[in-house]
Amino acid sequence: ETGVTQSPTHLIKTRGQQVTLRCSSQSGHNTVSWYQQALGQGPQFIFQYYREEENGRGNFPPRFSGLQFPNYSSELNVNALELDDSALYLCASSKPQGGTEAFFGQGTRLTVV
Amino acid sequence: AQSVTQLDSQVPVFEEAPVELRCNYSSSVSVYLFWYVQYPNQGLQLLLKYLSGSTLVKGINGFEAEFNKSQTSFHLRKPSVHISDTAEYFCAVSPKRSNDYKLSFGAGTTVTVRA
Numbered sequence: 001e002t003g004v005t006q007s008p009t010h011l012i013k014t015r016g017q018q019v020t021l022r023c024s025s026q027s028g029h030n031t032v033s034w035y036q037q038a039l040g041q042g043p044q045f046i047f048q049y050y051r052e053e054e055n056g057r058g059n060f061p062p063r064f065s066g067l068q069f070p071n072y073s074s075e076l077n078v079n080a081l082e083l084d085d086s087a088l089y090l091c092a093s094s095k096p097q098g099g100t101e102a103f104f105g106q107g108t109r110l111t112v113v
Numbered sequence: 114a115q116s117v118t119q120l121d122s123q124v125p126v127f128e129e130a131p132v133e134l135r136c137n138y139s140s141s142v143s144v145y146l147f148w149y150v151q152y153p154n155q156g157l158q159l160l161l162k163y164l165s166g167s168t169l170v171k172g173i174n175g176f177e178a179e180f181n182k183s184q185t186s187f188h189l190r191k192p193s194v195h196i197s198d199t200a201e202y203f204c205a206v207s208p209k210r211s212n213d214y215k216l217s218f219g220a221g222t223t224v225t226v227r228a
Contacts, residue, residue, distance in 0.1 A: 042218035
């Protein structure tokens with residue numbers, strides 16, 4: 001079974017630009033969550049998608065948006081990038097079951113200059 | 114809402130010595146509890162989880178954790194560490210609530226194992 005893969009691994013963008021990050025979920029998982037991990041911090045929940053619908057959102061502004069596709073892969077889009085958006089963005093896939101393990105990708109390191 | 118506090122930001126330890134990483138949480142609802150490990154330049158990997166039942170849970174790589182409901186704690190232990198245990202460790206909770214699967218993480222504990 002394939003694991004969670006994210007692309008790209010690294011990205012440098014200029015303040016004000018837009019960025020799209022991609023995630024392929026683990027086989028058999030229809031729930032995808034996105035997290036932002038700033039340097040030296042724990043991951044912060046951005047939002048979650050279940051069967052192509054948003055299923056919960058953390059304390060992030062609307063310029064953070066997402067999509068989930070019929071094959072359960074997902075995108076995270078960030079508009080009007082700010083310097084504070086520089087972070088590691090992690091995607092996790094799981095089954096829609098309480099207490100189940102979330103499988104994480106290696107992340108995308110975004111640097112905003 | 115849930116919050117997680119990891120009481121030690123950095124823990125240096127000698128090889129073959131025991132280690133304990135402390136985690137406290139607060140939540141208005143019952144929660145599931147997790148410990149994840151993050152090796153440099155990698156994603157997070159599950160070490161162990163507590164869902165219900167016995168309060169002592171065993172995980173991978175010789176780690177174990179004990180759930181204490183009265184103290185709202187979930188401390189992680191390993192009796193003898195190896196150099197390869199050098200990593201960042203995160204405690205996390207998710208609510209026991211239908212259709213709510215998000216994880217709330219602590220700030221992490223950096224474990225550095227020295228020879």
